[in-house]
Amino acid sequence: MTTDDAPAIEVHGLTKRFGDRIAVNDVTFDVKRGEVFAFLGPNGSGKSTTIRMLCGILAPTEGTGRVLGYDIRTEQEYIKQNIGYMSQRFSLYEDLSVRENLEFYAGIYAVPRASLAARVTELIAMAGLQGREDQLTAHLSGGWKQRLALGCAIVHRPPLLFLDEPTAGVDPVSRREFWTMIHELAANGVTVFATTHYLDEAEHAARVAMIHGGVLTALATPADFKAHYLHGKLFAIRSADTLRTLAMLQQRTDLSDVSLYGDAIHVLMQTGDREDLESALRAAGITGATVEVIAPSLEDVFISLMKRP
């Protein structure tokens, strides 16, 4: 049974096969209570399959897992009652009003009648939907729908919240407001498990797990990722003739990652330094180019990890 100091999530060797295809392959990790944990990976990498196993709606082929101390194979009913779940589709009833959606999910999660009205009011305030309580959900903008969906997902005050691609298709301002709300929840002790393929979004998390082809390739804090997971140094090169420079750099075999970011070319070099690059540019007849060392973004790390065999 559950104990409050058990990790929010702990899985060992979690594997899911669909026929011959391995969707999730021997994944092991744990999530601490109150942590914001991001599961980062491209589409089809096994993120959703993992989340469905954790929610207790898909049985793993191999491996064990506990969510809030409950076994994901045998105690799904307890898991379902104690988690919140929000998907990228927002799963709201468009023909129901804001209040009716909240009341419906409150009924589904058996929120006591006595505290229901206060809870609904509180969530409407949290989502910034005062004055729109009786508006049909269909008429809300994407950002409002997202915040209402979050409200519906936490109507029963779950200690663990699953977010499956929560900010897909929402404008940047709403995305920022959304993550502010998530951090407030985390500050109040709610554990948050979010899948995403947005790299900037993963930076909101305390720890990031990178999953690719069903395999957990790396697990660290965003700072650790940037500090240790990049093999080599990252340079930004600017020149008058960007395309010729790009072509020249792509010829070289000692550069593992050459790609265009705006007017700059980002280059990852395993060994060697700034002077090597500058002399190489001069040798190729490219003059007036600037080379500088830059701090990697999570995206640089992610691309580098994905390319590694």
Add this chain to the structure above:
Amino acid sequence: MSLARLWAIMRKELIQVRRDRITLALVVGVPVMELLMFGYALNAVTDHIATVVFDESSTASSRAFAQSFHNTDYFTIVRWTPSREDAMRAIDAGEAKVALIIPANFGDQVLGGRPATAQLIVDGSDPSVAQTAMFSGGLISQVQSGAVTVEALNRLGQSSNSRGGIDLRPVVLYNPRMLSVKFMVPALIGLVLQMQGVLLTALAVVRERERGTLEQLIVSPVKSGELMLGKILPNIVLCLFSTVMTLVIARVLFNVPVVGSTVELLLLTLPFLFGTLGIGLAISVVARNQAQALQMTMFTLLPSILLSGFLYAREGMPLIFQWISLAIPMTYYLQILRGVILKGVGIEVLWPQTLALTVFAVVVMGVSVTRFRKTIE
């Protein structure tokens, strides 16, 4: 099973039905429309057949004879034509379906007490019109000739007792005027229920799948039984509402009252309803979107209309189709509907049909519920 969750789902379903104009139209509009369509437009007893008359005799007796056609509800004289050719043209042009041609010697023959002949030309392109015209035209002439003969014989000072022949007087039970509306109205209740029951249930689930809310419900503590009951119970209420509404319209507009017990009719409707909702649930498991669900509903509707005795008597079908019709719930439900509404009988007579429907409901519901549970969990 949690009553709170069940109630939350039912409440949501009812709010959605109230907001959804298409569903509302299905519940309220379709029964009314179908009743009016079948009751008035598709009335299989054709009456007020457009008729032209060419009265070459132009006597009091010939005019009275023609008028007697008009006096029945079956014929309406739209024009008196000046020639036979003109009468034929009227039929060709579609102005009239029937031409009554009365020859010049008609009046003299009648006055002389001799057999008079008249000709009825009927447009056979619509068989039901032609049949009605010939049948009722024949009847009218018989009655008229009887009256005319008696009159003539009286005039000649002879007794009318000498007239022989067989006088057959058929008695029609339950629907004495043989109005098709009486035959159709009970059947329409079946049609409305079948369409509504299947479609409402199928759509209620498929819509959630389409919008992604089903995914949300699957990760919630809702159990598949709660979800199914929460969707089925409101539909049962809606379907019973439609039934009562159809009965009221049938009584007010078409003067077709329920001879038997209305409460008993509603009770006997329940097994049919559960079977129908089970079909809807089965469709919702298979259909990926609302358009597919609609198509499948229409597919189940066709055999129910064609083979169940809805339009055509099953007795006239080839044996193989009669057997197939035994697997269609509508076949039994129609017997129940017509039994209670027209004949006033109840469960004491209709128990075999009720039993058949109950078996069907249990089987279909059982299969659907298992399949539904599998897709949900």
